Amino acid sequence: MTNTALLKRATTLGLGASLLAMTSAFAGDLNVWAWDPNFNGAAMNKAAEIYKADHPEFNLTFNAFSREEVEQKLQTQLASGTIDGLPDIVLIEDYSAQKFLLSFPGAFEPLTNAFDYTQFADYKVALATVGSETYSVPFDSGVTGWFYRSDILGEAGYSAADLENITWDRFIEIAKDVAAKTGKPMLSLDINDPGMFVILLQSTGHWFFDENGELDIVGNEAFKAALADYTEILQAKEIYKPVSGWAEYTGAFTGGDVAAALTGVWITGTIKAADMPGQWAVAPIPRVDGVEGATNASNLGGSSWYLLTSSQNKDEAKAFFNDVWASNIDFYQDILVGQGAVGSLLASREGAAYQSNDDYFGGQAVWQDFSNWLGQIPGVDYGIFTYEVRSAIATQLPALADGADLDEAIEKIEAEARVLTQ
Amino acid sequence: MTNRSLLSFVQYGVLSVAAFLSVFPFFWMVVGATNTSADIIKGKATFGSNLWTNIVNLNAQVDLPRVLFNSFYIAIISTILTLVVASAAGYGFEIFRSKARERLFGGLLLMLSIPFAALMVPLFIMFANAGLINTYSAIIAPSVANIFVIFYFRQATKAFPHELRDAAKIDGLKEYQIFARVYFPVMRSTYAAATIIVFMLNWNNYLWPLIVLQTNEMKTMVLTISSLASAYTPDFGVVMVATILTTLPTLIIFFLLQRLFVQGMLGSVK
Amino acid sequence: MAQTRLGRNENISGWAFIAPAMVLLGIFMIWPILWSLWMSFQTGRGMNMSFGGLSNIIRLTEDPIFVKALGNTLTFLAIQVPIMIMMALIFAVMLNSPRLRFRGLFRTAIFLPAVTSLVAYSILFKSLFSTDGFVNASLIALGLSERGVNWMGDPFYAKIVIITAITWRWTGYNMIFYLAALQNIDKSIYEAARIDGIPAHAQFFKITVPMLKPVILFTTIMSTIGTLQLFDEVQNITLGGPANATLTLSQYIYNLTFRFMPSFGYAATVSYVIVVLVAILSFVQFYVARDRK
Known part of the structure; x- marks a missing residue:
């Protein structure tokens, strides 16, 4: 019968496959x-x-x-x-x-x-x-930095010194000004990815969990302050280009659509692959205002x-x-x-490289800078449920961008996180 | 314009738009295969010159012969086994009717409403305990008993002439011989139509292979395109070439065997 | 068929032919679904499970993500299935008119999406609807939008993308069923209607739809089952985002098992929600269709 012959042949093929x-x-x-x-x-x-x-x-x-x-x-x-x-x-x-x-x-x-x-x-x-x-x-x-196009920010009248030791409020002012003067949004931003909020949060020295590993969201003042700052960014729609997925996120700054990327140092390879030597520089990240111990350094x-x-x-x-x-x-x-x-x-x-100046970043001693910021990152205990909580945060971001109440959103984050970490 | 010509104007208009929208993504896929990733996400809908580069890159990232082999192997073995099991069951239900079997058939109807999502967790644990995660068997085994295909064969068997079976019995053929030597040749076109549909079903299977097939050596084409498109830095030009390769087999079968294709699709209703 | 003719041998043969299918269904369907029921009363992380009574059901009522996934799934069902069935019916009736030219061409073109793999077309749609992608570029070029639509970043528009994609894939498929059924309707019925002066749209609702009722019922039930199990598209186009706006029940089960800390018992509980929904909706659809006869 044809069927059995086919079956036999198929079995032989199967054997061949397992050998492979x-x-x-x-x-x-x-x-x-x-x-x-x-x-x-x-x-x-x-x-x-x-x-x-x-x-x-x-x-x-x-x-x-x-x-x-x-x-x-x-x-x-x-x-x-x-x-x-x-x-x-x-x-x-x-x-x-x-x-x-x-x-x-x-x-x-x-x-x-x-x-x-x-x-x-x-x-x-x-x-x-x-x-x-x-x-x-x-x-x-994952020490973070504010990778920016020195040519674009320069055109808008900002020098490296203007970007140091600032708060997120000042960051938004600058970004609005740059957008108005050059037409370029500061960032690309994927609302599905709460990575940038995580940067803000860790820079305050706090996390989603307390020292016992229990959820610490409602009543966590640092969490609220960081989320408030991040919400302001989300609501300032002229300062970012909304993107979806990592390829679009990186494509926006390597393709020259936006003026900066605020993320971990590991993005350097991607930025250098864009081949725009001398047009880039790095500044420390802005600081969450009003939280004791908040720094201009974080990790992603x-x-x-x-x-x-x-x-x-x-x-x-x-x-x-x-x-x-x-x-x-x-x-x-x-x-x-x-x-x-x-x-x-x-x-x-x-080593030598850490002391060197990098021509890609206009001769800035970027590696020395990153080393310094690395020493300032507040330590936090990530616990075992980071991505579960991140997912709960991501759920509230579009509503926050549309002006939802902050305290209510925080309660919803905690409720959803509680279910996911059960 | 008269009422009638207005109507036919609307008719041609609606159908043309529908046909254009239906075909456009295929055109987009072919055009995309010739463009760079950056062009694709910028919406470029004209042919580019990056086709060869995309093919070379795909070949460098994916062991194409191996992945194609996996897809074909799983689809072909599943299809053969499914047809054997389902046609035997269809024959069994229709030729040898009895009260008990009718009740069982009614039970099958109810089982149609069991969604795969409800099975995947216990099936996963079952195959994990059996040490069969990341094997072909784990993909093939649960797909073999397909209630739709059983229905299809039972419906089709209604048209099978009983005189043929009676004559074969008089010639002294055993029941399995009748099934293999009389039923099978008579029902050829039913088998052919079912083959196409079941093959397509298995070729396109995603959720269960996603859970079971873990290594690149075992991945199917469908898993490969999904993984390429969700990579850290996806190259959409490469993804488009791979998508063409995934779509091509079913597309070719469709154009060569359109009538059987449609017959198979309609098969289980009537 | 006369059952009295069945001898003992016949009876044994009958069972022998259906036995392989029954054994396989028993192992890969009946056993898992029963096991799943038992699992839904178990709690714990990973393989360490213990009896938890009704705690999974309580968790279900407190789980905002489950409510969202359920709501999304039902939204897709309530909006997408009627639109698709309606469109498929209209195309089928148009294609069935005898004087139409290029009929085969239209039919093949509209059916073509049904030949693609779900993952393949999902990837095509994902690239078409990317931020600077073809759809947005076209909208801007046509002056319909100034900056393009944030398809994947907006909960409402992301749902639109998913609904558009599924409709694209399945309209032609359903149309084929209606076309086949239309060809079985006796032409003389329409002749008589025309002589009686019944207008075309009335013919559609008074003759075509009632005659096609069994097929419409079948396709509606199939589409309902398919939509309740929606996974491939949302997994490959939106990954359930943004803000879980396109997360489906199947995807949530997958996430509970393979993405987050494994929670097999709770995942089984959620999966039973789909079982119950499919059963209820199939029953309702049967009932509604039968009632009007």
Whole structure:
């Protein structure tokens, strides 16, 4: 019968397919998941290149998925107990570190004895530590800056000094003035992504949770002040271009539609890819007014590498980490200038690149600036539910932009967050 | 203008607009494949010169032969198994009617209203416990027993002449032989129409593969375009080329076998 | 068919032919749906679940996201399905008029969207409706909008995009069903109506719609089931945003299981809401259609 013949042929094909699957996973290949080919992917590839020079048999494959996809895949497979599809090394954003470490005990390899963690920035070590074990290879800091087009702001009459040590109210004034004089909105803004609000919030030294990990939203004065400032930005519609998705967000400033991007230092690679040397500069972010301890420095994102216990190549991975990520100062200078990766290895910050002036940013000593701001970021404990709460915040943003009552919105955020963190 | 010619003017107008709007996204897809990502999100609707670059980039980002193989493999195996199981059931229900089986058939009607969303969580845990996440089997197995296709075959079997079966019985054929040697050839066009629809269903399947297929080596075309379009920095030129590749097989089948295609779609109602 | 003719062998054969389908349905449908019912009384994170009584149902009543997803799903249903069915009927009647030229061309063109994969067309729509994309560029060029519409950033317009997309994909599909049914209507009925001087629009409501009632019922129920399960489009066009304005129940179940901290029991509870809704709406639609006969 035709059907059975087809079935037979199909079974043979199936066998062929499983053979194919087997050959792709032979020992010595380190499989890595991360999201940005221009940033963390590029840094990892550079590290592999360096290591490969002395270890020719070493091979590393970088797979790019969106950050959401990386987290969903990791969660799906760890929850289902399937390990075949897991990589050896995965990049996890700092916000999600505790969630993964606590939800899937045993899934990540403790590296406490593999490195000397005192070489790394304390806060990066702390957020990857559960009990007495630390699990990460600390990667980058998300120290924030106000990347602006010095030519456009200059045309509107603003110099670097005008942008230092200001509040968000002043920021909005300047942005309105720039928009009026040059026709360019200051920012691109995706209302689905509350990342910018998160910058404001952390700069106050507060977060969504109190020290016991309980929701701290209603009655959190810093949260309210930060949200009030952010709402003012949302309502000043002439100062931003509404966009949807990351490609449009970055396209707006690399394509010259808007005058600035206010985000983490890791955006440097994207800004440099636009090839507009000398037209860019960086200022510190504005400050939330009226909150004690609020600073002109904050953090957005930042992430670390984690080794999975299911990996067949753990020793090799550890050797690689030790050789490059935990000791190679030159490597860190490379990825700093190339990708804007402000590494967490403290010694690397004494390197030459950190002292240098960057011509792309008009000769500004940007890396020294970022180093200084890095020291001023107020520390917060991200807890395990950052993205759940972010989602609850995102729900209220369009209404706030249309003039909804702030206190009511905060109550709704708390109510929704409470359900999601149950 | 007379009443009648006004009416036909409106008729041609409405149909032309509807036809244009229906076809435009296909045109947009083809044009997009020749443009850069930046041009696409700026709304450029004229042909560009970036087609080859997009193809090269797609090929660099995705193991195309492998992904196409996955899509075809899953769709073909699922389709064959679905047809075998559903046509046997349709035959069983229509030829051997009994009170118990009629009641069972009524039960199937009720099961039509079970949405997949209600099954996905327990199915996921089930396949996870069986260690079958990220396998072809996990995609194929739940798709095989398709109530619509069973309905379709039961309806179609009403037209199957019983004399043929009686004659075959007199010739001493066993029931499964009658099914394979008499029923199957007679019902060829029913099978052909069902093949097209079931193939398309499996080719386009998204939610369950999204949950089950975790590695790039196992991904289907549909999962690949979804992942490419939601990447950190998506290249829409590349996405458009991949979208064409995803759409092409069903489009080709449609244009070659339009009559069977429509017959299959209408099959389960009557 | 005479049931008395069924011998013992016949009976065994009958069961043998339907057994594979029944076993598979039992494993992959009946068992999971029952398990899901049991799970909906369990609470806990990830695989660590314990009996929680009615706590998931209480959580349901306090959950603003669930209410929103339910509201969105019903909004899509109430607005999109009638528009689509109406349009499909009109196109079918227009295409059915015998003197129409280019009939095959029109029919093929309008049906063509039904051939695409849901994900593929979603991606096309996403790019068409991007901030500086084709739709906005056209609106600005035609002078209908000054700065373009913020399609993905505005809760109202994002819903419009989703409704437009689904209507594009399924109108031609439904039209084919009506066309097939129209061809089965005896032409002499229309002849008689014309002789009696009944105008065309009255013919449509007095003859066509009643004659097509069973098909309209079928397509309405299918569209209802499809809309209640909406996932591919919202996942790929808006990701449920902005402000959950396009989040559907299926997507919420997915998020509860695979995106947020896994909450299998609660996800199962939400999924039962869809089961109940599908059952109720199918029943109501059957009832309404039967009543008027």
